[in-house]
Amino acid sequence: MTKVDALRIAIVGHTNTGKTSLLRTLTRDRTFGEVADSAGTTRHVQAATVTLENRDALIWFDTPGLEDSIALFDWAAQLTVPGQRLDGPDRIAQFLQDPQASQRFEQEHRVLTQIIQSDAVLYVVDVRDAVLAKHRDELQLLQWCAKPVLPVLNFTASEQAHAQPWIEGFARQGIHIHVAFDSVSPPSDGEQLLFDTLAQVLPQARPTLKALSQQAANARRERRAAAIDRIAQLCVRVAALTVTVANDPQTVTAGQRKQQARVRDLEHRCVTDLLALYAFAADDYTASELPVTDGHWQTDLFSKEAITEAGLSVGKGAAVGAVAGAVIDVFSAGLTLGTGTLLGAAAGSIWQGVDQWGSDVKAKLLGQETLRVGDDVLQVLAARQLRLVKALEQRGHAASHLVNTQDKSGEAREPFDQKAFLKVMAVARLHPGWSDTTSTVRAQQNAVLALQQCLAASPLLAA
Amino acid sequence: MQYLYDAWRYELVRLNESESTWLNDTLANREAVQQTDSGLPRLWRRAQRLSLGLDAAAAMQRVMSTLRASAMALGLLAFVIGLSAGLAALGDVGEPVNVIWALLAVLLVPTLSLLLWIVSCLLPQAKGGWLGQAWEWVANRWLSQGKAARAWRAWSNVAEERQATQWWLAVVTHSLWVATLVGTLLALLVAFSLRHYTFMWQTTWLEATVFVELAQAISAVPAWLGFNVPEAQTILMSGNQAIDQSIVRTQWAHWLVGAVFAWGLLPRLIALSASAFFLRRCYANVGPLPKDAYALLVQERLDKAARAISVDGPPGQLDQWPQAVFLSPQKCRDTRVAVALETVWLEESQPVQSGAVHVLAPVDDRVSRQEALVQLQSLAPSHLLIVVDAQHTPDRGLLNTILAFTAHTGCARVYLKPADGVRNRTTQWQEKLQVIGLGKPLLDWPSALQWITTHD
Numbered sequence: 001m002t003k004v005d006a007l008r009i010a011i012v013g014h015t016n017t018g019k020t021s022l023l024r025t026l027t028r029d030r031t032f033g034e035v036a037d038s039a040g041t042t043r044h045v046q047a048a049t050v051t052l053e054n055r056d057a058l059i060w061f062d063t064p065g066l067e068d069s070i071a072l073f074d075w076a077a078q079l080t081v082p083g084q085r086l087d088g089p090d091r092i093a094q095f096l097q098d099p100q101a102s103q104r105f106e107q108e109h110r111v112l113t114q115i116i117q118s119d120a121v122l123y124v125v126d127v128r129d130a131v132l133a134k135h136r137d138e139l140q141l142l143q144w145c146a147k148p149v150l151p152v153l154n155f156t157a158s159e160q161a162h163a164q165p166w167i168e169g170f171a172r173q174g175i176h177i178h179v180a181f182d183s184v185s186p187p188s189d190g191e192q193l194l195f196d197t198l199a200q201v202l203p204q205a206r207p208t209l210k211a212l213s214q215q216a217a218n219a220r221r222e223r224r225a226a227a228i229d230r231i232a233q234l235c236v237r238v239a240a241l242t243v244t245v246a247n248d249p250q251t252v253t254a255g256q257r258k259q260q261a262r263v264r265d266l267e268h269r270c271v272t273d274l275l276a277l278y279a280f281a282a283d284d285y286t287a288s289e290l291p292v293t294d295g296h297w298q299t300d301l302f303s304k305e306a307i308t309e310a311g312l313s314v315g316k317g318a319a320v321g322a323v324a325g326a327v328i329d330v331f332s333a334g335l336t337l338g339t340g341t342l343l344g345a346a347a348g349s350i351w352q353g354v355d356q357w358g359s360d361v362k363a364k365l366l367g368q369e370t371l372r373v374g375d376d377v378l379q380v381l382a383a384r385q386l387r388l389v390k391a392l393e394q395r396g397h398a399a400s401h402l403v404n405t406q407d408k409s410g411e412a413r414e415p416f417d418q419k420a421f422l423k424v425m426a427v428a429r430l431h432p433g434w435s436d437t438t439s440t441v442r443a444q445q446n447a448v449l450a451l452q453q454c455l456a457a458s459p460l461l462a463a
Numbered sequence: 464m465q466y467l468y469d470a471w472r473y474e475l476v477r478l479n480e481s482e483s484t485w486l487n488d489t490l491a492n493r494e495a496v497q498q499t500d501s502g503l504p505r506l507w508r509r510a511q512r513l514s515l516g517l518d519a520a521a522a523m524q525r526v527m528s529t530l531r532a533s534a535m536a537l538g539l540l541a542f543v544i545g546l547s548a549g550l551a552a553l554g555d556v557g558e559p560v561n562v563i564w565a566l567l568a569v570l571l572v573p574t575l576s577l578l579l580w581i582v583s584c585l586l587p588q589a590k591g592g593w594l595g596q597a598w599e600w601v602a603n604r605w606l607s608q609g610k611a612a613r614a615w616r617a618w619s620n621v622a623e624e625r626q627a628t629q630w631w632l633a634v635v636t637h638s639l640w641v642a643t644l645v646g647t648l649l650a651l652l653v654a655f656s657l658r659h660y661t662f663m664w665q666t667t668w669l670e671a672t673v674f675v676e677l678a679q680a681i682s683a684v685p686a687w688l689g690f691n692v693p694e695a696q697t698i699l700m701s702g703n704q705a706i707d708q709s710i711v712r713t714q715w716a717h718w719l720v721g722a723v724f725a726w727g728l729l730p731r732l733i734a735l736s737a738s739a740f741f742l743r744r745c746y747a748n749v750g751p752l753p754k755d756a757y758a759l760l761v762q763e764r765l766d767k768a769a770r771a772i773s774v775d776g777p778p779g780q781l782d783q784w785p786q787a788v789f790l791s792p793q794k795c796r797d798t799r800v801a802v803a804l805e806t807v808w809l810e811e812s813q814p815v816q817s818g819a820v821h822v823l824a825p826v827d828d829r830v831s832r833q834e835a836l837v838q839l840q841s842l843a844p845s846h847l848l849i850v851v852d853a854q855h856t857p858d859r860g861l862l863n864t865i866l867a868f869t870a871h872t873g874c875a876r877v878y879l880k881p882a883d884g885v886r887n888r889t890t891q892w893q894e895k896l897q898v899i900g901l902g903k904p905l906l907d908w909p910s911a912l913q914w915i916t917t918h919d
Contacts, residue, residue, distance in 0.1 A: 016856040029767055038891055039858035043778035049771050054500050056771070064779065067859035070829050077829070106779045107859075114775065128886065132805050133828030134860070160886070222754050230756040273756050279763070 006049065007058040007205050009198070010114045010147075013124035014138060015039040015065025018154045022124055022183040023048060023062045026191065028279040033062055040067060043107065045114045052215060057208050061114050064107040069138040072108050075101060076141070088144030092116065112145065120148040120202050127153045128160040131169040139173050148201040151175060152194075157182040177201065188393045191216035224389070224461070225452075227277055231385040232451035234270040236444060238263050239378055239425040240434035243371040244363050255371050260302055263373060263381075268296055270385060278392035297384060306380045378425050383415040386460040416458040424451045467746040468523070470625065473510040475519050475617040481757050485764075486513050492768035503749050505765055506758065522614035526606060529615075533601040534635055537594070538642040545646025552647075553654050559661040559705035562719060563674075566681070569647050570727050573640055577730055580636065584629075594639040595632025627745035630738050637735035644728040648720065655716045661705035662715035664698075671702050678718065684729075685721025692718045782859055786900040787869045790843060795873035799915055800844040802826060802835055802868065804861060806852040806880060820848075820915050832864060839871035847872035848905075848915040853882040857895040866899060877904040878911035 011019045020033040020042050027048050034041050042064050050058040066072075076091045086094070092112055095101050102109040115121055121142055125135070142149050151170050153163050163180060170178060179197040181190050195213035199206045241262060245255035299306045363370050424447050428434055434444045480486055491512035499505040514520070552568035553560050580592050606615035622628040654660070664674050675698045682692035693701070693714040700706055701715065752758070802823040821842060826835045839847070849865055851857075869875040879892055889906070896904055905911040 015858045027770065028763065029770070032772070037856075037888070039856045040782065043781075045775035047771070047773045047775075051501075051766070051769060065858070068863055070832060070860055071863060074829050074833075110775060110779070129854075130807070133831065134805065137829050160884075223759060226754055226756040226759045229754075273760075276760055277756050 006056040007120075007202070007208055008061065008118040009058060009120050009122060010061045010063055010111075010118040011122045011124060011152075012063050012111055012115065012142065013065065013152075014069070014126075014135070015067045016041075017065065017124045017126040017129075018183050019065065019124050020062050022122075022152065022154060022181065023060055025183045025186055026060060026194070030279060040065060040107070045110055050212065052208070052211055057212060061118060063111040063114050066108055066111060066138055066141075068105065068108065069141055070134050072105050073137045073141050075105070076144070089146045092144050112141075115142065115145045115147055118147060119205065120150060120198065121145070122152050122198075123149050124152045124154050125166055126155050127163045127166050128155050128158050130162070131165045135169065136173065139170075139175075143173075149175060150198060150201045151178040153178055153180045154183050156180040157185040185394050188220065189217070191220075220393075223277060224393070225456075227274055227389045227392075228386075228452050228455050229448065230270055230273050230277070231382060231389070231455055232448045234266055234385065235378055235382050235421075235425065235451055236428045236447050237435050238266055238373050238381060239428035240431050241373055242429075242432040242435070244368050245371060247367045247369045252369055252371070255369075259371055259373065263377070264296075264301060267301060267381060267385075271297065271388065274385065274388055274392060278389075280392060301377060301380060306384065307376060372429055375422055375425065379415070379418065379421065382421065382455060383460065386415065386455060386458050390461055415460050417454050420454040421451065424454065464743055464746045466749060467621070469507040469511070470621045470746070470750070471523060471614075471617055472514045472519060473507050474621045474624075475523070475614055476510040476513050476517065477757055478613050478617055478620075479517060480761075486516065488513055488764060489768075492765050496765055496769040501765070501769070503752050506753075506761055509761065509765065519614065522611045523618075525611040526614045526618050529605045529611070530598075530602050533605065534598055534638065537598055537601065537635075537639055541594075541639040541642040542646040545643035545648075546650045547646075548643070549647035549650025550654060553651070553660060556658050556660070559663045560715075560719075561665055562662050562678070562701075562715060563664050565719060566722055569644075569723055573644060573727055573731065576640070577734060580633070580734070592632050592636025595634070595636040598635045598639075599632060622745075625745040625750070627742055630742035630745060633738035634735060634742055637731050637738055640731045641728065641735060644723065644731060648723055648728065651716075651720050651723065655720070659712075660716070661707050661712060662719075663701045663703060663705040665703050671699055674702060675699055681722050681726070682718050684725040685718065688721065688725060690717045690721030690724075692721060784862065784895075784899050785866065787866055787875070789869060789875070790871060790873050792845070792873055794843060795845040796843050798842050798844040799846040799848075800839065800842055800872070801848040801850065801915055803850040804864060805855060806850060808850050808880070826864065832867075836867060836871070839868060843871060843873075845873040846915055846918060847875040848911060849875060849877045850911075851877060851879060851892070853879040853889045853892060854886045856888055857892050862895060862899060865901070869901070875901065876911070876914055877901060878908070879904045879906055881906065 011023060013019050016037065016039055020035050023046075024030055024032045024035065027050075029048070032048060033046055042062060044064065046062045048060045048062070049056045050060070052058075072095075076095050079086060079091050079094050081090075081094075084090075095105075096109065096113060096116070123139065123142060139149070151166070153166055155161055156163050167178060170176070177197065177200060179194055181187070181194055187193060192213045195209045195216065199209040199213075202209065241259060243255045243259050245251045297306075427447050428444075431444065434447075476486070488509065491509045494512055495505045495508040499508045548569055552565040554565070576593070583592075602615070606612060619628070622631055664678070666674065675695050678693070678698045679695065682690070686692045691714055693711065697706070697711055697714060701711070706712075799820045800823060801820050803825040805827045806825065808825065821844070823835050823838055824831060826832050847868060849868060851861065855861065865875075865877070877892070877896055879889055882888070889904075892904055896902065905914060
């Protein structure tokens with residue numbers, strides 16, 4: 001466990017304050033350690049390294065909870081050595097050397113040993129708890145170790161959180177720095193915040209912590225970009241889905257069903273990827289905060305509820321029909337967009353587009369119907385995936401609330417630039433080949449890029 | 464082409480994993496982490512290890528051999544076409560060969576297509592040539608279904624991603640033209656070796672000097688390459704009427720072969736090597752680290768494998784709890800005491816306080832615990848009610864305090880101040896209290912009040 005040049009940070013706190021949860025969030029590893037709502041779940045010190053440019057830059061140490069710090073404090077406070085005045089570190093050293101003490105306070109012994117070997121201590125508190133005098137004792141014990149202590153206020157996002165008494169309590173102990181980091185729904189820049197605050201406590205490690213903070217910021221940006229890319233791919237694929245069926249009501253309905261099933265499957269895959277990207281699993285307990293269950297949205301994509309939920313205004317009657325049935329042909333797409341856009345789209349990229357238009361005409365002449373996914377469905381698809389990304393970035397927090405899509409003046413905001421969005425969708429509609437999950441035609445890549453730009457600017461993702 | 468296979472394998476594994484589910488990659492990740500630095504080589508290494516289980520080598524081999532076979536088949540076809548074009552250009556034996564016509568017959572199409580290709584290279588979305596597309600189409604017929612289909616898609620994806628498709632198609636296009644022109648040249652050589660041809664040019668209204676200059680311009684490069692081409696005088700004399708002299712015939716045959724070589728084959732070979740150069744360049748560098756969702760997820764799995772998770776030793780033993788001991792009835796006095804542990808308990812304590820119950824100051828730190836113990840020692844109550852908050856986790860500290868307190872009383876019960884929602888730990892308290900032999904906690908205030916005031 002010894003890494004000479006890596007920073008060593010011990011995560012300590014009273015039992016059941018979410019130390020291991022915090023480390024899970026920090027390492028983005030849901031399998032790290034054991035988490036349960038009871039005392040003494042973690043029963044040894046567990047280390048997790050953070051690498052920076054292929055070297056171990058920092059090691060987190062998850063420690064067992066301090067359960068009986070009062071008795072331990074008692075024990076240490078009563079220590080006397082004839083002819084000596086004992087200060088904090090002396091008392092801790094005495095404690096660590098005493099075999100009896102290490103037996104009686106087995107867990108605390110491990111914690112204090114780790115603290116002595118660390119560069120700094122993150123003291124995790126559950127701000128839903130009331131501040132008690134015993135916490136003062138606990139903090140006193142930590143201060144005896146003579147290591148910088150940074151309080152971490154956990155569960156600040158909870159409705160029962162009372163952070164202020166804690167902040168005041170720390171101030172009374174001469175600690176005027178803290179970081180609010182809810183391990184269940186951390187601020188999106190939580191990791192950066194933690195490293196930056198740690199740098200204030202550990203000035204000698206500032207370069208490393210600054211680099212780690214930068215690394216965390218980059219990772220966050222990359223994750224967001226990858227998520228948006230994934231959503232853009234989804235939209236392009238769904239828009240390109242084309243089914244040609246004979247023009248009788250029954251066959252059309254069957255075709256629609258088949259198409260809807262494919263759209264749902266594609267969406268499911270996207271949701272699963274997004275969940276994985278943000279280190280979530282369907283069985284994650286915080287996942288219950290999300291509007292998805294088992295990787296499926298709770299509201300069906302082809303329902304009116306989905307439209308309102310996504311913050312879109314329900315369109316005209318025709319559009320609602322398109323949602324219900326997901327039928328649209330290139331002609332009607334052309335009508336809603338304006339023929340100019342469609343012609344531009346056709347000229348801009350494609351012979352195949354014109355070709356596809358020809359196929360549509362042929363299908364019409366043969367009495368067939370070409371089914372494509374409607375504009376509203378595509379918009380709902382994009383909007384709710386963006387909403388999911390936002391929710392995931394904050395690990396579920398606020399995801400259960402509807403997105404506020406109204407600005408201050410009460411005007412409904414578009415979830416993204418709908419015109420730009422539909423323009424790309426119109427191009428995608430002309431390329432049935434793009435519905436293939438693996439197509440990497442350059443024109444498709446361009447469409448995905450254009451869509452990424454459109455979605456990345458979405459107010460849904462704004463802070 | 465250094466990284467073609469690495470990138471291809473990665474893409475193949477990517478298709479596999481993103482279309483179905485994650486492969487079992489524990490070993491592969493560990494190996495990749497141990498043997499490479501982070502970045503693309505690590506992703507490739509992982510893919511390479513995983514591809515072993517996918518039988519990827521065979522599929523990739525199949526793609527390559529199909530690509531090669533379809534190129535060869537098309538090449539053979541091109542060669543035969545070139546051969547017949549060469550023979551056809553020379554026309555019937557006995558008739559003099561019209562050199563300009565013959566040259567146009569063999570070179571017009573290849574030259575025009577070459578020019579078109581050069582122009583298309585300057586346009587965005589260059590396609591790489593029609594023949595190359597034919598080759599891709601043929602290969603696709605063979606590969607789009609069956610076991611190698613995914614490997615084939617991976618191959619195309621990588622080609623597209625590295626912007627190599629254009630150069631692949633160009634290489635094939637030029638190779639096919641080279642085969643055609645080699646066929647034509649061979650036809651000319653064989654025909655000139657085994658048949659007797661005479662050569663001439665014809666005109667109705669152009670001046671003879673036009674042809675002299677044209678023929679000399681065409682033969683400039685072949686002459687420089689060592690072909691024995693006709694002199695101006697000879698060219699002038701070959702107009703409208705063939706000269707059947709051995710030396711003139713040889714010179715014209717050289718002129719024709721030289722022209723096909725220098726203006727047909729040579730430019731194609733140059734275009735072929737240029738395309739091959741650009742193609743190699745497409746696969747010559749490692750390339751940027753992919754940043755899509757799949758790559759990030761793989762990166763995360765690798766990071767997890769790289770992250771050393773170590774422990775300081777075996778986990779500590781689970782707490783062993785002694786049974787609560789009580790004072791014997793003789794040692795108890797007839798007092799009743801209530802104490803709150805780590806909780807505020809003001810409103811409810813009022814009725815108790817006014818009665819016969821002695822209420823101690825709340826215990827929430829070292830000093831208050833010490834004081835409470837001293838008081839309990841002197842009071843030696845027959846009944847002790849310990850008030851705790853059901854929101855608190857029953858930890859070692861709290862239980863130890865409870866055990867320390869009960870040792871100074873005749874009997875004791877715990878009253879759990881009710882809590883709601885996620886933080887209600889009543890069950891945990893019930894279990895723990897059972898373990899230390901304190902029995903069920905009291906869950907509502909009236910029964911707690913009744914117990915502490917009237918229980919005998």
